[in-house]
Amino acid sequence: MSRNLVLVINPGSTSGKVALFGNGELISEKVIRYTAEEIGAFKSINDQQAFRKIKIDEYLNENDVKKGDIIAVVGRGGLSKPISGGTYLVNKDMLEDLASGEYGSHASNLGASLAQAFADEYGVSAYTVDPVVVDEMHEIARISGLKGIERRSVFHALNSKAAARAILAEQYEKYNVIVAHMGGGISVSAHQYGKVIDVVNGIDGEGAYSPERTGGLPLITFAKKIIEESLSLEQIKKILAGEGGIKSYTGEIDMRIVEEKALAGDMDTKNYLDGMCYQVAKCIGEMAIVLQGNVDVIILTGGISYSAYVVEYLKSYVNWIAHVEVVPGEKEMEALYDGVMRVLNKQEEAQIY
Numbered sequence: 001m002s003r004n005l006v007l008v009i010n011p012g013s014t015s016g017k018v019a020l021f022g023n024g025e026l027i028s029e030k031v032i033r034y035t036a037e038e039i040g041a042f043k044s045i046n047d048q049q050a051f052r053k054i055k056i057d058e059y060l061n062e063n064d065v066k067k068g069d070i071i072a073v074v075g076r077g078g079l080s081k082p083i084s085g086g087t088y089l090v091n092k093d094m095l096e097d098l099a100s101g102e103y104g105s106h107a108s109n110l111g112a113s114l115a116q117a118f119a120d121e122y123g124v125s126a127y128t129v130d131p132v133v134v135d136e137m138h139e140i141a142r143i144s145g146l147k148g149i150e151r152r153s154v155f156h157a158l159n160s161k162a163a164a165r166a167i168l169a170e171q172y173e174k175y176n177v178i179v180a181h182m183g184g185g186i187s188v189s190a191h192q193y194g195k196v197i198d199v200v201n202g203i204d205g206e207g208a209y210s211p212e213r214t215g216g217l218p219l220i221t222f223a224k225k226i227i228e229e230s231l232s233l234e235q236i237k238k239i240l241a242g243e244g245g246i247k248s249y250t251g252e253i254d255m256r257i258v259e260e261k262a263l264a265g266d267m268d269t270k271n272y273l274d275g276m277c278y279q280v281a282k283c284i285g286e287m288a289i290v291l292q293g294n295v296d297v298i299i300l301t302g303g304i305s306y307s308a309y310v311v312e313y314l315k316s317y318v319n320w321i322a323h324v325e326v327v328p329g330e331k332e333m334e335a336l337y338d339g340v341m342r343v344l345n346k347q348e349e350a351q352i353y
């Protein structure tokens with residue numbers, strides 16, 4: 001008898017999550033954490049596909065999953081062309097755009113291709129839900145300050161919306177919310193009555209530095225570095241997202257270790273941890289301006305919001321703007337499953353990319 005399982009695959013920059021849901025319940029979930037060396041050994045995101053797939057195969061074996069047990073596979077959506085929110089069938093165009101890197105490289109680009117690989121093995125369909133390129137930005141927010149270059153909406157859409165819904169439930173569309181998602185990458189989003197009208201983009205070199213990303217940099221100094229070191233575009237992308245932030249200062253991407261060292265008296269490490277929190281606080285302030293001060297709640301989420309130190313630091317800077325709630329970790333796995341079930345239960349039609 002089929003176990004009616006949905007396989008959920010979520011490749012993050014510093015970790016991978018995989019889960020099995022069945023009949024509305026989470027059956028099992030595994031967080032696969034990668035070291036900086038493991039991830040750093042690959043030249044490109046595409047090169048990580050086989051390595052990440054083996055880890056998921058191991059998980060499926062551990063859970064004794066057989067052909068016929070799986071009814072659908074869903075992967076986190078990556079950096080494709082800007083699209084509206086919803087559940088999408090993985091198709092050839094999507095896979096090509098994600099693999100080309102035309103819209104950027106990020107671990108989530110592997111979500112659809114990993115989902116398709118397992119869907120092919122199990123003879124079912126592959127989906128993605130609310131990818132990181134969900135675009136609801138108001139027009140003025142697209143202006144960058146240089147003709148020919150536009151700002152774009154790239155943020156932790158799936159989890160930021162899920163975290164907001166976890167706090168506000170069906171009232172989400174009635175409130176103004178700022179969500180700071182702090183994981184391997186950090187994005188901050190301004191939700192006005194359920195629409196994300198502006199973001200501090202989590203990957204294009206804006207805003208706060210993160211465990212492995214630079215965030216915004218002094219442009220002239222960075223331009224000089226590019227010229228002096230004859231950096232290629234690939235090398236620049238890797239510095240901005242992969243080799244930047246806390247990793248560039250300490251060599252570490254695991255914020256639990258960073259915090260432990262900082263609290264044990266390593267003052268350099270503490271300084272870089274505080275610097276990251278300080279920059280996130282500034283991004284929250286920026287989104288408060290976008291919402292013209294009408295902020296009902298600030299939500300801190302992502303793996304780093306498990307840290308009481310980070311949460312208290314941020315509260316001390318931003319709690320004058322609005323009440324702060326914490327949704328530690330992420331709700332991406334549930335949100336991916338829910339998105340697929342809305343399609344399988346015919347409450348929603350799958351969108352075509």
Ligand SMILES: Nc1ncnc2c1ncn2[C@@H]1O[C@H](COP(=O)(O)OP(=O)(O)O)[C@@H](O)[C@H]1O
Pocket residue numbers: 011012013014015182183184185211253254255256257259302303304305306307329330
């Ligand atoms: N209890 C914790 N305290 C501090 N940081 C944590 C904790 N748990 C996880 N993290 C950090 O959160 C980051 C990963 O967050 P996550 O949302 O899983 O990111 P991603 O999916 O981008 O890899 C890592 O730097 C990890 O060390």
Ligand SMILES: CCCC(=O)OP(=O)(O)O
Pocket residue numbers: 011012013014106107108132154155156183184185186187201202203
């Ligand atoms: C903002 C793009 C998504 C992202 O950065 O995700 P991770 O933090 O999981 O790397």
